Amino acid sequence: MxxxxxxxxxxxxxxxxxxxxxxxxxxxxxxxxxxxxxxxxxxxxxxxxxxxxxxxxxxxxxxxxxxxxxxxxxxxxxxxxxxxxxxxxxxxxxxxxxxxxxxxxxREMSALLGRVAREASRYVDGRLEIVPIDTILPGDRILVRQGEVVPVDGTLLSDTAILDRSALTGESLPARLQEGDEVLSGATNAGAPFDLHAVRPAAESTYANIVRLVRQAQExxxxxxxxxxxxxxxxxxxxxxxxxxxxxxxxxxxxxxxxxxxxxxxxxxxxxxxxxxxxMSRMAREGVLIKDGGALETLAKVKTAILDKTGTLTFGEARIITMRTVESRDANEMLRLAASLDQASGHVIAQALVKEAHHRHLPLSPPSGVREIGGTGIHGRVEGRDIAVGGSRFIRELVRDRDPYALRADLPEGSVVVAVAVDGALAGIIVLADDLRPDAAAMLEALTESGIDRIVIASGDRQDVVDAVAGQLSVAPAYGELTPEEKVEVVAQEAARAPVLMVGDGVNDAPALASAAVGVAMGARGSAASAESADVVLLVDRIDRLAVAVRAARRTRxxxxxxxxxxxxxxxxxxxxxxxxxxxxxxxxxxxxxxxxxxxxxxxxxxx
Incomplete structure (x- = not known):
């Protein structure tokens, strides 16, 4: 009143x-x-x-x-x-x-709606026209450029496509699709431009459905x-x-x-x-934004925490976890040459190699004669040497001395392998994965100490990857390969037992965040959609702030x-x-x- x-x-x-x-x-x-x-x-x-x-x-x-x-x-x-x-x-x-x-x-959902594509490039009589997406009909052929958000659901017409689907599925690593595979709207083209055969109008697309789910959950x-x-x-x-x-x-x-x-x-x-x-002011100084007093009061009473994996318990981006080289080759030198070549690529994995090389203060040289095969690999010259970087199959076809697959034994589940060749010979492999946050285990312990008596992992990533993370953190149950609708169902099931706290950072988490008693978004790295849907936003990229927020909310209440x-x-x-x-x-x-x-x-x- x-x-x-x-x-x-x-x-x-x-x-x-x-x-x-x-x-x-x-x-x-x-x-x-x-x-x-x-x-x-x-x-x-x-x-x-x-x-x-x-x-x-x-x-x-x-x-x-x-x-x-x-x-x-x-x-x-x-x-x-x-x-x-x-x-x-x-x-x-x-x-x-x-x-x-x-x-x-x-809060208006302007950020969520702003991500929705407004226009698309459609083939008309052999030429491209920029048209509003609401005019696209099933059967239309569309060009999706690098960096663009896929406007409608469709089928891939090009040979391959590299899609960043983390905002939709929670997968931290990009997905490589083949001709004929289904492409969901809301994903970002992280590779070369590709053609898409529209199968549904924009109003019925996956991303539009996520927007509706958020609105319905809030209502x-x-x-x-x-x-x-x-x-x-x-x-x-x-x-x-x-x-x-x-x-x-x-x-x-x-x-x-x-x-x-x-x-x-x-x-x-x-x-x-x-x-x-x-x-609320006290928590803001700790990097935690509480959107309203009702959220703070409810946060003080939650008993169950549902956590997304990607970007929440993990960093949400590919990082190098190990490098294996052939014979006496230097691992840092292999990374330096690969990253130098990858400077010419816009691929997310290539950018991860470049970022790691900068972090290690390795001097990078400009590449020349670069040729990139989208989603497969890249080769060119660096400092007068022939360098090739790509998948194991791509490198195996270029070198004859060794098989890159021989270096892949006992790799962690869910990891991605990049092979490197120098002057026609295999140099080694670079293994990347989405690392577990170092403060994740301490955060879970602090949550338990603050009064949370049940912790659940709910992710859109592969079940084997989710199981590996859950095993490291001793968390059960752990659900993987969940759609946005299934995440909402998990929240509803847990809410029948006790007030639920849901933590996520992607667009796929937005409906679950909105339907939970308290939704918490990783605002520093997460999507704008999750931040708009959530009641609480962690403004710093530190998951341990979540336990601080719960304790502070209980004390404030x-x-x-x-x-x-x-x-x-x-x-x-x-x-x-x-x-x-x-x-x-x-x-x-x-x-x-x-x-x-x-x-x-x-x-x-x-x-x-």
């Missing part, structure tokens, strides 16, 4: 503060119209509050805002205009702070119930009971008003958003509850004093302000 529009919250806060300031100045100056200023500051806030209460009651929601409405109404009716304005200011201030926290949750997601509203019914009944009893026993309506004033739930209205904002319970306890004591006539309305309003200050100071502990 509460006024929802941020602009309305700001307006009402300004009205309440303005009415109190103007009325107080007029009262000091001895002006008779001071009461009108206080009345205006109260009445306008009260009107907005009543509209919201009626709307909420129609939805079957009862909140503590009713107490604030009763106290403001009684203050106007009984002529205690200053007290009414103070209550209005407290209420409007709390709504403004709460709106500030909730406003961070309103199904139940709204978070504010902590304050959980205490609404009993506190409302207690307040009305004490106020009614005081009026009935003494016949003094002002005592009833005083009870309502000190009962105004400002410890809840103010302390909760302050604690939440403080906790504990501090918020302490503030609430302490504030309500003090309010109940003040209500009793007001019922016995020891607290007039204005004094009660100021006492309530003192209580507010106390609980807010306590709530600010969440910053530490």
């Amino acid at each position: 509460g006024i929802q529009m941020p602009s309305a919250r700001t307006f009402l806060l300004a009205i309440a503060a303005g009415g109190l300031a103007v009325g107080t100045l007029a009262w000091i100056a001895g002006e008779a119209w001071s009461g009108w200023a206080w009345s205006a500051g109260t009445a306008i806030v009260l009107t907005g509050l009543i509209v919201e209460i009626v709307t909420s009651l129609r939805r079957g929601e009862v909140g503590l805002d009713i107490v604030a409405a009763l106290s403001m109404s009684a203050a106007l009716a009984f002529g205690e205009l200053l007290a009414g304005n103070i209550v209005a200011l407290m209420y409007a201030g709390g709504q403004f702070l709460e709106g500030y926290a909730a406003g961070r949750a309103r 199904r997601k139940a709204p978070i119930v504010r902590i304050a509203d959980r205490y609404a019914i009993w506190f409302l009944l207690l307040t009305v009971l004490i106020a009614g009893a005081a009026w009935w026993a003494t016949g003094d309506r002002i005592r009833a008003l005083a009870v309502l004033v000190v009962a105004t739930p400002c410890p809840l209205i103010l302390a909760l958003p302050v604690a939440i904002i403080a906790g 504990r501090i918020a509850l302490e503030s609430v319970l302490a504030g309500l306890g003090l309010s109940v004591v003040a209500m009793v004093f007001a019922a016995f006539g020891y607290l007039p309305p204005v004094a009660g309003a100021f006492l309530q302000e003192a209580i507010d200050v106390a609980v807010i100071v306590n709530a600010l502990r969440a910053l530490r």
